[in-house]
Amino acid sequence: MVDTIEKTETEVVKELENKKVVWATGRRKTSVARVRLVEGTGKIIINSRSLDEYLGGHEKHKFELMKPLQFIPIANNYDIYVNVKGGGLTGQVDAIKLGIARAFCELEPTLRAKLKQEGFLRRDPRMVERKKAGQPKARKKFQWTKR
DSSP states (O other): OOOOOSSOHHHHHHHHTTSOEEEEEEEETTEEEEEEEEESSSOEEETTEEHHHHHTTOHHHHHHHHHHHHTOTTGGGEEEEEEEESSOHHHHHHHHHHHHHHHHHHHOGGGHHHHHHHTTTOOOOOOOOOOOTTSSSSSOOOOOOOO
């Protein structure tokens, strides 16, 4: 059984009404992450679970997700609530990373130059190519036999 965060979503919303909230969206492949920054203590909540619960033992993904926060001096003053869906774990992590960078740029415009220079504000446009008719996959062809 996975432990969930102590507060329900409605309790969190009531608590946030008095605080400044910043929203941003990040996308990668088919993953979409909605990121919400709220004044707080620096915790990260993804789909109502803590970062460690959500990513489990994927240390590489945790490291990737924390990269933009290294360049943001005020990151520990804000809680990050993320709602992410679609795609796989890698796509979701990249979507969250972009959403966090965009949210902090909206909150503090002076951070934009540094985050852009490091490449955190660039959306990766690569998507899965569609399957074509008469082929088993997007580019793979059926085996050709002469006789």
